[in-house]
Amino acid sequence: MTNYNELQECIIKGNRIKARELTQECLDNGNPAKEILDEGLIPGMAVVGKKFQDGEYFIPEMLVSARALNIGLGILKPLLEASDVKPVAKVLVGTVKGDIHDIGKNLVAIMLRGSGFEIIDAGVDVSPEKFVQMAKESGADILGLSALLTTTMTAMKDTVDAFQADGSRDKIKIMIGGAPVTTDYAEKIGADGYAPNAAIAVEMAKTLVGGSR
């Protein structure tokens, strides 16, 4: 049985070159791609997430680790796809129509990606219709909406309504966030949840897909 400590350490330190070498080496030794992912790459990134939560790491360190993780993932991806291994869930994220504040949304995406979610980023100033269309095309399990302006929050409601009108509301969980947004507002517009920050957004995404399966 392979000891994955070294591979985990590469992810924690963000050592891209070594992450590539070791992932390949594990494969060459005949280890299954899913095992390398579950016991090497993901636990490494989990430590990074914990270090960030504990205030030991900043986002820049986390991004360096995420890059190392992506290199490993890139090597494993064709094999994982061939054996039909799926990500935790697909999340479509975007900033609502009229709004271009996207730093918060980007952070949520980074943290979700680090926790094994597949992210489809719709960008900024995204209309309700475009969200509906992209959700269909991507088969997203969760829609994550961000708004920073009191004058664009109503576009969150418009988006929830657009899914309702399209008849696809029950196929997707909707999570919302952004400085002026509240739990009350989420309830009021019929979203499935509100997250005040990126870490809680990850927890919420896990709960939302857990609940839907």
Added chain:
Amino acid sequence: MNFNSLAYDTSDEMMFGKALHPVRCGFDLVLGDGLVLPEINFTLPVMQVDNSNIKAILKQYMEMVSGVLQRLVILQVPGAVIEFEHAPQMTENVDMGARITAQTRKLMENYYHDHGLKTALRATICDIREKERPPKMRTGRAVGQMFESFKLNAQRGADLLSIESTGGKEVSDRALMEANLPGLLLALGILAPRDMHFLWKKIHNIAQQENVVAAGDSACAFANTAMVLADQKYIPNVVAAVVRAMSAVRSLVAFEEGAIGPSKDCAYEGPVIKAITGFPISMEGKSAACAHFSHMGNIAMAVTDLWSNESVQNVKLLSGFAPEVFTELLTYDCRLLNEALAGGEEDVIKRLLVTSDENKSVHALIISPDSSYDIARTIVKEKSDFERTRRAGMAACNIIRAAVRDKRLSLPEKEMVYLDRFQNEFEKYATEEHVLEAALPDYAELVILSEYGL
């Protein structure tokens, strides 16, 4: 005009309420002429903003502005600036923004005639160029709309024109998250100043044609983003403080192109601008806690001419609607400073404002009058915007290091790592060419260089 000297001989000469070149505007108002005056800003509560809702929008603004003006009269305020900061839809839909301006102006005029209340109206147009990504900063459709909005707002009653412009932000956003110095130098030293020259030349022309004041810009998109990211512990505070110093150079460009103040309230780099230009500045601190957290509640006041609440939405509080409540808070802040000025006690108050915050956070340290003066001196020694930006960043590093060495400021090791790294990298990336070579492989996909004249 390229400023190559400082407006003041020492930082002690910089004082709240007094600018070397006061600005006359609006209804008989003079800014920076011996008084600190409130600048009040407000915004809509959660509501739909489009033409179908224009009646309700105008009603909200009517309620907010009337409430504010009434309280200014009751509190016998000697003068105030009212800021109307556009939501994006109000710039895109040029007529909507202009209607709100016209209505606000009319109310101010009535209060001037009926009560002698001296006010001026600042219209802050929204930089709407960035909806397209990568943004078309010079050739996109939004560019024309923005300039049209400046013009129409000036014609309908704005006295002061401002914007929180975003040239370079497309690169800075990512560079900040990565704490990547070549990326930040590309954004702040190369792209942002070029965009500021382009933009402010035009804004100044419009202001001249319409006989209003080209007031100033803010590095909100860079330094305030960095500040809130650092406050949420996403990036090091040291990085945010260094970015603040670097961003003063792009904000200064507005003045080189003809702006005369007051600078924008959320431009915490204001003291650097005042040190160089002698024009009045607007600042925000403790009484803007409604809009965002900061470590600079008192120190931000030390050399300001206008004192602002940045933004508060129109919600009902126990004593009234939020914009009125914040008008009252600002009024009492200003009264205290003006009393000190009248009684010759301003040095004492200024010292307390500074010392109460200065060594409690690296960002407060960087905007102190002494640090700002040092950074300003470094800037005016250089000719090019790039070299000014680089040197301003280096000056900030030196100021922080000296404070840590003298045990005035304590910084955890994980912050010091970034200070060391940035200091080394400022030496390494010494020319535009070096920066472009280092940054473009990572950032080229985010930016259209020709939109910056490159």
